[in-house]
Amino acid sequence: MKEKLYQYLLMLGDNSMILGHRLSELCGHGPSLETDIALTNHSLDLFGQVRSYFQYAAEVKGGEATEDSVAFLRYERDYLNTILVEQPNTDFAHVIGRQFLFDAYHLPLLEQLMESNDETIAAIAAKSIKESRYHLRFSSSWVKRLGDGTDESHQKMQAAINHLFPFIHELFRETPIEKEMKELGIGADLSLIKERFDEKIKEVFAEATLEIPQIPSRQVNGKIGIHTEQMGFILAELQYMQRAYPNMTW
Amino acid sequence: MANQGLPIWEVFIRSKNGLEHRHVGSLHAADAEMALENARDVYTRREEGVSLWVVESKHITASNPEHQGELFEPAQDKVYRHPTFYKLPDELEHM
Amino acid sequence: MNTQDLEKKFQDRIDAGEKIEPKDWMPEKYRKTHIRQISQHAHSEIVGMLPEGNWISRAPSLRRKVALLAKVQDEGGHGLYLYSAAETLGISRDELFNQLHTGKAKYSSIFNYPALTWADIGAIGWLVDGAAIINQVMLTRTSFGPYARAMVRICKEESFHQRQGYEILLTLCNGTEVQKAMAQDALNRWWWPSLMMFGPRDEESPNTAQSVKWKIKRKTNDELRQQFVDNTIPQAEILGITVPDPDLKWNEERGHYDFGAIDWSEFWNVVKGNGPCNKERLAARNAAWDNGAWVREAALAHSEKQAKREELKQAI
Numbered sequence A: 001m002k003e004k005l006y007q008y009l010l011m012l013g014d015n016s017m018i019l020g021h022r023l024s025e026l027c028g029h030g031p032s033l034e035t036d037i038a039l040t041n042h043s044l045d046l047f048g049q050v051r052s053y054f055q056y057a058a059e060v061k062g063g064e065a066t067e068d069s070v071a072f073l074r075y076e077r078d079y080l081n082t083i084l085v086e087q088p089n090t091d092f093a094h095v096i097g098r099q100f101l102f103d104a105y106h107l108p109l110l111e112q113l114m115e116s117n118d119e120t121i122a123a124i125a126a127k128s129i130k131e132s133r134y135h136l137r138f139s140s141s142w143v144k145r146l147g148d149g150t151d152e153s154h155q156k157m158q159a160a161i162n163h164l165f166p167f168i169h170e171l172f173r174e175t176p177i178e179k180e181m182k183e184l185g186i187g188a189d190l191s192l193i194k195e196r197f198d199e200k201i202k203e204v205f206a207e208a209t210l211e212i213p214q215i216p217s218r219q220v221n222g223k224i225g226i227h228t229e230q231m232g233f234i235l236a237e238l239q240y241m242q243r244a245y246p247n248m249t250w
Numbered sequence B: 001m002a003n004q005g006l007p008i009w010e011v012f013i014r015s016k017n018g019l020e021h022r023h024v025g026s027l028h029a030a031d032a033e034m035a036l037e038n039a040r041d042v043y044t045r046r047e048e049g050v051s052l053w054v055v056e057s058k059h060i061t062a063s064n065p066e067h068q069g070e071l072f073e074p075a076q077d078k079v080y081r082h083p084t085f086y087k088l089p090d091e092l093e094h095m
Numbered sequence C: 001m002n003t004q005d006l007e008k009k010f011q012d013r014i015d016a017g018e019k020i021e022p023k024d025w026m027p028e029k030y031r032k033t034h035i036r037q038i039s040q041h042a043h044s045e046i047v048g049m050l051p052e053g054n055w056i057s058r059a060p061s062l063r064r065k066v067a068l069l070a071k072v073q074d075e076g077g078h079g080l081y082l083y084s085a086a087e088t089l090g091i092s093r094d095e096l097f098n099q100l101h102t103g104k105a106k107y108s109s110i111f112n113y114p115a116l117t118w119a120d121i122g123a124i125g126w127l128v129d130g131a132a133i134i135n136q137v138m139l140t141r142t143s144f145g146p147y148a149r150a151m152v153r154i155c156k157e158e159s160f161h162q163r164q165g166y167e168i169l170l171t172l173c174n175g176t177e178v179q180k181a182m183a184q185d186a187l188n189r190w191w192w193p194s195l196m197m198f199g200p201r202d203e204e205s206p207n208t209a210q211s212v213k214w215k216i217k218r219k220t221n222d223e224l225r226q227q228f229v230d231n232t233i234p235q236a237e238i239l240g241i242t243v244p245d246p247d248l249k250w251n252e253e254r255g256h257y258d259f260g261a262i263d264w265s266e267f268w269n270v271v272k273g274n275g276p277c278n279k280e281r282l283a284a285r286n287a288a289w290d291n292g293a294w295v296r297e298a299a300l301a302h303s304e305k306q307a308k309r310e311e312l313k314q315a316i
Helices: A002-024 A033-061 A067-072 A092-113 A119-147 A151-172 A176-183 A190-208 A230-238 A240-244 B032-043 B065-075 C003-015 C028-047 C049-053 C062-087 C093-101 C118-139 C145-173 C177-196 C208-213 C221-239 C264-274 C278-315
Strands: B008-014 B021-028 B051-056 C249-251 C256-258
Touching (some): A033 C062, A092 A119, A119 A190, A119 C278, A151 C278, B021 C062, C049 C278, C118 C145, C145 C177, C221 C256
Antiparallel strands (some): B008 B051, C249 C256
16 A cells, blocks of 8 residues: 555656656746746746655655655656656647646646545645646636737647647546545546546637647556656656766765 | 737735735736736745736836926925924823 | 036936936936946846756756756846846847847856856856855945846845855765865866956956946946955865965955956957857857747737727627
């Protein structure tokens, strides 16, 4: 049970960490100073969540584990984030699209986790939910701006959504660990999240004049540690210092 | 269109309930929603506020510094508007 | 009033410690000098995001990562405050960006040096922010109101930046031999460029007199540089690393440290665009701006559409 709780915490924390990492790559390169600062705020919120989840994960794991050993010292197959969040910052439409799809999933997830039987998870969710509410507000408003902006922005936004949409199904496909956590009242019921997600997508896309893609889902399994070719490069940077200079304090 | 920059907005923050909104700076945004979100992200990163106003700069009418004399100096000799103008006996401690 | 009288009255106001506000009459040269200086300062903030930003994805711990992210973000914010202050003088941010992107405007040359190791992140915070803050504290009392107000805000926010850098180095210096060597190497590379941040020697700084008169400057380049050296040497001693200057020694009589000659040919060469990273820094800023063009256009187009829809609604 401890091991499964640990795995579940990794799933939660890894999504925030890899998305936070992607956003942090944009710091200093945003389309305007204001959006640059805003996206870094998102990244900081996500890394704050990561620290909470991984401090708890380290406690659950016991021994010498720390938030940093959990974050940096796993093999690629042991990272359990979804494939959606590791998608690259192809352009601003992809950044916003990825953020919006994740936020639309993340907010109802946190709403459920606030009611978790596990007090620590409930407390982390209660804190994170305020951040997530703002993120969804921000990304929704940008999806509308880009979708219903110029012809060029509309095309770019639709293209980004078409690229990202096949990855959303994984968010709602229940793994054995998620099933067990749901049954123990610790984790969320993904089917309930899906309803809220679909509503939100419908509402925002309508205003944004975007089409909901009818594209088959991709066969991806990030939640059990099978990633895209992107992931190795993400980890090469993320783990660089810890791997190049092992066992040192920073 | 590329040369047409995003409009400037002025940002006002109420630092806590009970205090007035104060001007803190400006930023660029295309619309009011974006201005409000940008103001939140740029100007309240350190818990600076509990309420925000944004107003597009072009909607502010400012007095002309050259009219400072006629606008503000006539108030200088209206000393009777201040409590110290009125002479009261010393034994009256509070009024 | 003729220009001479206006200038006299203007100078009297500054001498009396009054602030100048954007709509006040001001000599054209005062306006131009301020646009130049404030925008250079703003450009330095946003170009300064790049060498450190380079290390965000590789920060060695979660704690260091969030601190660095917040710091680099602050620099973006500081650039924004400063562009806003410059804009009150009647020039647009887009025009200022254009000056930066075309190489017409300058920014602090220090950011044309590469951040090569994690210790460089420590050194930048300690030395570069340490040097900047000396200048910035002085500028909180400058005569131009919007600039002074931006500096007050910036100084308040900057207070953690130098500590962040120093703590990184302190951890390295208390760490393994490899870490300590990394710290020493960073100090070796960043020391002289940091001293150059204060600008040319006083005798080669023709604008200083005018800047002092307008209270843009209250101390000369050499005075500020001396203050920086005096502040920094004891901090290096605590770290246990050595400043790469064989001529450095305490001068009891002056009550200051004496230090060796700065290689000004290097300084001017970097200013002229031949530093290790000038091209990369400008390319990165240009790319961010160019790649963002369609986003800014879309935001404007969307807001116009919204406004039209609103009008239609009102009409019905």
